[in-house]
Amino acid sequence: MKLPQTHADAAAEFLKDTDRSHWHDDTLWHVRSKRDASAQKIPEWEQLRTLASQIKDHVLSNLDTLLLQFEKNAQANGIEVLWAKDAQEHNEHVLRILEENQVKQLVKSKSILTEECGLNHFLEDKGYDVVDTDLGERIIQFNKQVPSHIVMPAIHLKKKEIGDIFHKHLGTEAGSDDPQYLTEAARQHLRQKFIQAHAAITGVNFGIAETGGFVVCTNEGNADMGTHLADIHIACMGIEKLIPRAADLGVFLRLLARSATGQSITNYNSHFHRPRKDKKMYLILVDNGRTKQLGREDFRNSLKCIRCGACMNTCPIYRRSSGFSYNSTVPGPIGSILSPGMDLKKHSTLPFASTLCGSCSDVCPVKINIHEQLYKWRQVITKEGPSQPSKKWAMRFGGNVMSKPKLFDLMGKMARKSLSISPRGFVYNSFNAWGKHRELPEVPKESFKDWYKKNRNK
Amino acid sequence: MKVGLFIPCYVEQFYPNAAIASLQLLEKAGVTVEYPLEQTCCGQPMANSGYQQYGEGAAQLFRKNFEAYDYVVCPSGSCTLHAKEHILSDQEGGPKIYELCEFLTDVLQVKTLDASFPFRVGLHASCHGLRGLHLAKPSELMIPEFNKPLGLLEMVKDIDLVQLTRKDECCGFGGTFAVFEEAVSVDMGRDRIKDHEQQGVQVITGADMSCLMHLEGLLRREKKTIKVMHIAEILNGHTPEN
Amino acid sequence: MSSKESILAAIQKNKPDLLPLPEHPEFPVEGDLVERYKSSIKSNGGEALEVSDPAEIRDYLELHFQDSQMILSLSEVVKGNYDIALAEDPHDLEHVELAILEGEWGVAENAAIWLPEESLKHRALPFIAQHLIVLLKKDRLLGNMHEVYQSINVSDSGYGVFIAGPSKTADIEQSLVIGAHGPRSMTVFLLD
Structure with missing residues (x-):
């Protein structure tokens, strides 16, 4: 079998066996809890x-x-x-x-x-x-x-x-x-x-x-x-x-x-x-590859790692996707900042396999700022990694809207309007990953800005 | 004290009640607050996706909107952290940004609130507020206990606050993570909800509407009765909508 | 350029400016070290017993081991039935049932006992034996690892080991099993 290409695909595969994935999550969470109790002393x-x-x-x-x-x-x-x-x-x-x-x-x-x-x-x-x-x-x-x-x-x-x-x-x-x-x-x-x-x-x-x-x-x-x-x-x-x-x-x-x-x-x-x-x-x-990583100012302190695995045990993504989903010798959060330095292309999805919750950095015994490095690898990967034209376009478009208040207001209004009038099947289509298992927010009758103009800024 | 209110883009569009509650809370505490109308977003969605450069326009707009204020207050730990680290970090003498709860506890030093909320409530500790802004002691760190949002909720009359099994596990929102890692994101959200359900929670609250939007999306799809409310709404005396 | 030279050259090129090496502060340990030690070794899967009279150790041995079993003692306090001098090679220790050793230092906070090579004769001994007993004088108990590293010089011996319990594993579904490869039990006798 060909290994799934992205962390997300591999994780989705692992999560299909809910008994196993819940067991994996609970077991590693238990190890994390033991760590807490021990450190507390x-x-x-x-x-x-x-x-x-x-x-x-x-x-x-x-x-x-x-x-x-x-x-x-x-x-x-x-x-x-x-x-x-x-x-x-x-x-x-x-x-x-x-x-x-x-x-x-x-x-x-x-x-x-x-x-x-x-x-x-x-x-x-x-x-x-x-x-x-x-x-x-x-x-x-x-x-x-x-x-x-x-x-x-x-x-x-x-x-x-x-x-x-x-x-x-x-x-x-x-x-x-x-x-x-x-x-x-x-x-x-x-x-x-x-x-x-x-x-x-x-x-x-x-x-x-x-x-x-x-x-x-x-x-x-x-x-x-x-x-x-x-x-x-x-x-x-x-x-x-x-x-x-x-x-x-x-x-x-x-x-x-x-x-x-x-x-x-x-x-x-x-x-x-x-x-x-x-x-x-x-x-x-x-x-x-270690001397190369030493030369990357933003990433060098990943080399402080003493391989305790605490960041894996605490990581809510690792616990729910298992080590194999990372397809890298060192999996989990620390692996996601070490591996891109070894092979950027192969490991380009790993820094995105995180909510940047920061638990890894707080649990790390040598205080590696893992989640901040994940953020920084993302910036590197969008420039030097495999190109993702549609994502890039969407982000550029979003950035453009966000820099123009009038356009933002208009787009917001249009989005709310279209959400409130569109048939359900149109909104919850197969391209809407959010809506696969989640509802979108209910559309309010007015935005805060509209309310504010009426009530405070007459 | 000149205070400017920053309302995250999606809150402005989809959760006006959280924004209204934030504004009114500050007003009740005697603060003169302005909401600069030209604001949009802090640029975090672009930056966290690896396109910090595309968030630069939003960041510049942010700086311009708030340059004349002493404080920027924002009812979101995540947006506050982003603005603090990436927009206002290199500005000397510029405005100081605070998440709403920490502004109430640390700057205004609020000791009482005129609110009642006779419901069983679970507090979701959003990660960026927790570990980035230190709104509370993260469970990983061996430092003295403190919890600013919880301290505020405890000032609300009749509120029934629960203890969660995993008191500060991430809900799985994570911005575009919610879409690009849909399966893990949904699994994490469901696990959080289960924890609240097991404690018999009626309302999940928190200082970040984005986490709550994710949890609400799951709750509504699964037709569960648990509601989500931004912490400002509870502190401002709102009740859950039916 | 040799690999050594190229690695060193890469480091010189890539390393940041020198950052200071911190000194070690004191981390004093308070409380009853013996009680602390006993509770620590319990969590590691071992056991510690206080004895005032060596006869108690001999009673313990009689109760738990038979003379037909190979018992090797490097302690003067209790005798075994096999002479270490007979073992020229560590492979000769394959069938040792019990090894009795004297520990140099013990650490209350984690139950680790420092055993330098000199107190083992063969490095393999405390691993290959089916069971391990270590005798330790109570006045050789220290609070934590910082104190013990101040008291020993690790390079005085070609080999030295901190042993804190029996051989154990939890690699099968995180279930703790004692006796992975080495000793199936570790008992420490704390002597006055």
């Missing part, structure tokens, strides 16, 4: 957000220096640091490491960056079996899908569907959909993969410039199970993931899990500084 919550935002602002303004400091310290720690200007180079680095070390089996923990780079497909084409070990990621990997949420990758699936997937791939009992039972099956299956793996790939939540180490956060412990058993650890990190000091982790670890799921912290927060004795640790620093 921290008296200095808003101060932490400001601090996190300022730290990240500093990082972006000093990124070259910090990256060099980070590289130097990491190398001194015995980590091999590689640089990749794009997804292709990143994937080739990984491949070369696997080949050099004659790796046969590899496991991978969650990394949005490797999704962005299409690493799995790249390695599979070269004959590698990449095993995603995060439970949600393993589920969608079996199902040949991509994550629909950056923190809860399989949130679009119901347990019955997961039961069917596991029945097919892991031989669980047909029709069994108990989460405990299914998780246990995945545990047994993945434990074997961990034991056999020669290499483990992880993402990076935070790179620490002053110490040359990095932090990976999980609840399942899958990143650690992979890296501590395998001989090779490959960590893939976007260049914006840096923080200057270890002490900054105090701020970010207090914000991250609370914003993501309402937990006070993820259960495992691993700080990697040196490889195990006689083992190898690689760190790939990836640009892939």
Whole structure:
């Protein structure tokens, strides 16, 4: 099936299954509520957000220096640091490491960056079996899908569907959909993969410039199970993931899990500084469009994102349209300001998939002004994106009417008149998207201006 | 104090009662208000659609209409925010724009209202007023509670105000979003209505007629008995029309 | 130009003027840290028990584990039945039923315990074990993450981890399941 072209079409498709869409909305709203309850317990919550935002602002303004400091310290720690200007180079680095070390089996923990780079497909084409070990990621990997949420990758699936997937791939009992039972099956299956793996790939939540180490956060412990058993650890990190000091982790670890799921912290927060004795640790620093985004003044602070997913959970559009409707590695509000920078044409409808309600900006732990950037992307897209002649004409026409009071009064009068005399079928036609499920306002007997002239301005 | 009243284009054309109520409320509070007759629109529909340049004519007209005033007051959080951020933002010494509720609470410091409204009412928190103008504490922020529109409604006698389950979720209007993302917009609107229905609300009110127009469109199509009224109408002592 | 050089050059060209790096203010934590810790770990799916006498831990072990199970203790307070020195490779730990470790610092507001590599011997140990017990002295409890980062130097160890509960997941319809890949339980004994 060809993917729907616009976010609106894909969203309409998702909403057809009302049971699923309501479940999706309620479930993510529940996560948002847990976030609220958790943040409420921290008296200095808003101060932490400001601090996190300022730290990240500093990082972006000093990124070259910090990256060099980070590289130097990491190398001194015995980590091999590689640089990749794009997804292709990143994937080739990984491949070369696997080949050099004659790796046969590899496991991978969650990394949005490797999704962005299409690493799995790249390695599979070269004959590698990449095993995603995060439970949600393993589920969608079996199902040949991509994550629909950056923190809860399989949130679009119901347990019955997961039961069917596991029945097919892991031989669980047909029709069994108990989460405990299914998780246990995945545990047994993945434990074997961990034991056999020669290499483990992880993402990076935070790179620490002053110490040359990095932090990976999980609840399942899958990143650690992979890296501590395998001989090779490959960590893939976007260049914006840096923080200057270890002490900054105090701020970010207090914000991250609370914003993501309402937990006070993820259960495992691993700080990697040196490889195990006689083992190898690689760190790939990836640009892939980030330096370009850094140069866009209006959009650069989207790079402050720590991938908590809070903006997705709070977004009333995301909750009702699901991650796939965005057709972008990072969906939801943050994805809608990051993705147009990667491919303006492909992602040109995303900044319009918002009411600009602003909830995303207020929930963001690093205070990215997401909704303001959505507004600004709209201005860019109408100039540089795919042309929409009829919309453009309508807006130009509207703007013209609004700049001429006499014309505005006349048009208003005509609109009210024609609405009040036109047959219903003429007004509520198939071109009237408003009227598909909504009535237009009732026509009053006079406009306010008419009333005012009669009653106040004699 | 010279106060100019700005009435959003669609309110001027389709919801004159909300505009009349706004004017009368200000007059009752002792303010001399003028409504400049040459006004049209703030240009937000064009700007939010990505065509800010086509809203520039409307913006210029706005500046011209209100340059001689100390305050511009507007019964819409959304239009107020747009004018504040895109029309009056770089004007030094020009007029200050206030949304009606915040003008009543912050500038006029209204403490009592002569109004009664014996109905069960749900307050819809419109996003631009809430998160843009800070008319109330958004649920996302961990700051002390405050709510200017609610404070005003609480001054109305006999009013029965309800607590909503999702007290400040967007209704899905969003300007041209309502048309270009019709399916999501309608779904969001229905969910808001359901929340009010579950609390037994008779009247949904709010400081933005655009959200209410969207909700009213759904309510009327689905033949529901819930009415919508602009907050100014309630504060000015109007009763729901049948 | 190498990728490194081109990335750095692009940053230099595109980055904004230098913005200041803020200092960390103090965020003091008030109240009973032990009670706070116990309630925090509960929300993470774990449990904390106060003990005044190590014998209570031995009683706990007798009640919950059998001697036929592989119990590995790195604590002097309670003994296990398997010597870590026998494990040359982390794969040798595959069948560990219970690991008993001593935590360096605990954080009351989120139940995280700092375990540097030195207190694990094998990095894999607290993950591969079916169950985890951590002993922590009450005077090693701190209020929040800021305090703990002031007390440790993360790069002193090649690896260190904050563990705040058992291995868990909610990836199937958001239903919480304890025991995703690692320990199916985490019990912290808070010692005087």
